[in-house]
Every structure is written in structure tokens, then in C-alpha cells.
Amino acid sequence: xxxxxxxxxxxxxxxxxxxxxxxxxxxxxxxxxxxxxxxxxxxxxxxxxxxxxxxxxxxxxxxxxxxxxxxxxxxxxxxxxxxxxxxxxxxxxxxxxxxxxxxxxxxxxxxxxxxxxxxxxxxxxxxxxxxxxxxxxxxxxxxxxxxxxxxxxxxxxxxxxxxxxxxxxxxxxxxxxxxxxxxxxxxxxxxxxxxxxxxxxxxxxxxxxxxxxxxxxxxxxxxxxxxxxxxxxxxxxxxxxxxxxxxxxxxxxxxxxxxxxxxxxxxxxxxxxxxxxxxxxxxxxxxxxxxxxxxxxxxxxxxxxxxxxxxxxxxxxxxxxxxxxxxxxxxxxxxxxxxxxxxxxxxxxxxxxxxxxxxxxxxxxxxxxxx
Numbered sequence: 001x002x003x004x005x006x007x008x009x010x011x012x013x014x015x016x017x018x019x020x021x022x023x024x025x026x027x028x029x030x031x032x033x034x035x036x037x038x039x040x041x042x043x044x045x046x047x048x049x050x051x052x053x054x055x056x057x058x059x060x061x062x063x064x065x066x067x068x069x070x071x072x073x074x075x076x077x078x079x080x081x082x083x084x085x086x087x088x089x090x091x092x093x094x095x096x097x098x099x100x101x102x103x104x105x106x107x108x109x110x111x112x113x114x115x116x117x118x119x120x121x122x123x124x125x126x127x128x129x130x131x132x133x134x135x136x137x138x139x140x141x142x143x144x145x146x147x148x149x150x151x152x153x154x155x156x157x158x159x160x161x162x163x164x165x166x167x168x169x170x171x172x173x174x175x176x177x178x179x180x181x182x183x184x185x186x187x188x189x190x191x192x193x194x195x196x197x198x199x200x201x202x203x204x205x206x207x208x209x210x211x212x213x214x215x216x217x218x219x220x221x222x223x224x225x226x227x228x229x230x231x232x233x234x235x236x237x238x239x240x241x242x243x244x245x246x247x248x249x250x251x252x253x254x255x256x257x258x259x260x261x262x263x264x265x266x267x268x269x270x271x272x273x274x275x276x277x278x279x280x281x282x283x284x285x286x287x288x289x290x291x292x293x294x295x296x297x298x299x300x301x302x303x304x305x306x307x308x309x310x311x312x313x314x315x316x317x318x319x320x321x322x323x324x325x326x327x328x329x330x331x332x333x334x335x336x337x338x339x340x341x342x343x344x345x346x347x348x349x350x351x352x353x354x355x356x357x358x359x360x361x362x363x364x365x366x367x368x369x370x371x
Contacts, residue, residue, distance in 0.1 A: 098142035135215025259300025
């Protein structure tokens, strides 16, 4: 079908072939692209990952409170297949694929499974993930898996060859105390991760990683989203060397950052609360606003040509999938009228995303080609 638009779009919808193509808005013109629904009727779909074989995503059954992991070939042929069903308690957002193995976190355990199925293997259980593994990310060679252990402020590197985890970075945690918890920095207080400091406590609040929502790596460093001190609503972009060391802050005071990606010499993120898409050099400097006036931008992906993100628009269920061509800053609207898009992934040809849906069992997994 051709997609109707009120924006200037040439070629017009009438010039598309009517077999799943529609006219997307590109600057002041348009192009015909193919939009494909890979899966529909999904119950609260979450994280998404893609490799050369399949697209993977998590769902949450609101009736049974069971989370599952599903896949479908990138071609869209066939029906969704359950990869890990129920018993593994798949964390909604923590999915990564090497092309031969699939990795996910339950929050306290990191799992692995062959992409063709079989029994799941526990990679890590215990201290490296004891307070919740967040932001699973593979390096470019798929030889190491990284995550942040939230709550205790540690970042980990798991060697898939050696089968062991090494602490990459850590930050001592101090309590953010409230008037109801002014007994010093006790374990009970720290576990609460309160967001307001008690005036009678002079000890500074430390970096908080409890709300770490994303992590990415390049050949030398790892980058993640967290928050500083008691102002937990103000997000911070952190960087730490893979060889080990204390984290540094690349950007502070960000309004609820959620999506994160890196490519080349820059790190990119979305500010869900601020309606902006941002970048900063991996070496530090002043953050740059790449796009503004977005409506709840969430998931983000990057390649050497562009960055891609979804605007959820939770009030109207009229979400969009966007692309920003980095050379020239050309803004492209890949898809509109999407029902609560939240996560996004790209490969060499296409863009994939999950729509949370407006009702139970109304979510979907989508693909558009070319990207």
C-alpha cells in the first residue's frame, strides 16, 4: 500500500507499486520503500536484536507474567518461533546476537543459546550480575560480552572464549538519603537508591547506576547511561576504558536519556524527556543537538551513514521512525502512525523496530527496506 502523508512527498503515493511500498518523506521530497510487518499480535514486545539470519525480540504475557524470547527470519518468511519460552524469564530489553549465539539477561543471570535452539547455558550467575545486568552489548568481534551491574556500580567484560567475567570499572556508591533514612550509609538505605539527599548528611552522593538503561562498546571503551548523585532524573553519559579504570562523564544534565549508540568518533543518545537527539565526541567536549522538538524519542541505532531512532509519542499513538543522514543533516521520516514504537535495530539494508501497541496483544515487529 502507499502511505498517505500531508507532507510534501514526491514521488507521490500513486507512483509506488502498491505491493507493500509506500512513499516516505525525505527532506522536501520522497521515495518508495517497502514496509513489512514481521510479526503482529505481540503482547508488550520489548528489546530487539538482529543478525544476518533472524530478528529477535522479547514479549511479556500480561496474564501469566511470563516473558519469552521470539525470532523470525529477517526475510519475514514463516511465523515467529519461541526461542526461550517462559522458564528463562527473559529480561524485556537485554538481548544481543553474535550471529551464531544469542545472549540475554534475566536481571540476575546472563544466558546464552545457539540461534538454532537447544538448551540455554548460564554464562554468569552471582556477583557480576547479582544486582541486575543491564545493557548487554557485544564487541565488534563477538568475542566479549559487556554489561553494567546496576545497584552496586560495576561494569563487566565476559570473555566468551575464556568463559570468565572481569570487572572493567567500578564506582563506590553512597546513599542518597531522605529524611526517613538518615542513619548513615547503611546497606538498607543504599538499597533504596533514594533521589533526595538529607540536609543533615554532608557526605556527597555518588554516581548512581540503578537506572542504567543502555550500554554500547567500541574497540577501546564502553559507554552507558546512568545518573549523577541525587539528581537521578538528570541523566549522564559515562565512558570507561575496556582495559579497566574509573568512568568519566561525557555529558551530564540530560533529560531522561534512553537510546544509546556509537559509531566512529561519536556517541549518540536520545533524551526521552527533553525531546532531543544528541551527540558528543568519544574524547569529550560540548554535546551537540542533532534533532529537537521530537516527541518522546526512545530507541536509537547508528551506522556509518546515519542515525535512526523512534519517536514514541505516547499521548497520540502516532509514533514515527526517523533517520538523520549525518553528512548534511538531512532528516528522513521512514514511517509514521506507529503504535508506540520503542526499540530499533539496523543491519546493512534495513531498519527494524518494535511497536509496543495500544492494547494487549496489539504489538508488532516491523521492517523497512531500504534504510
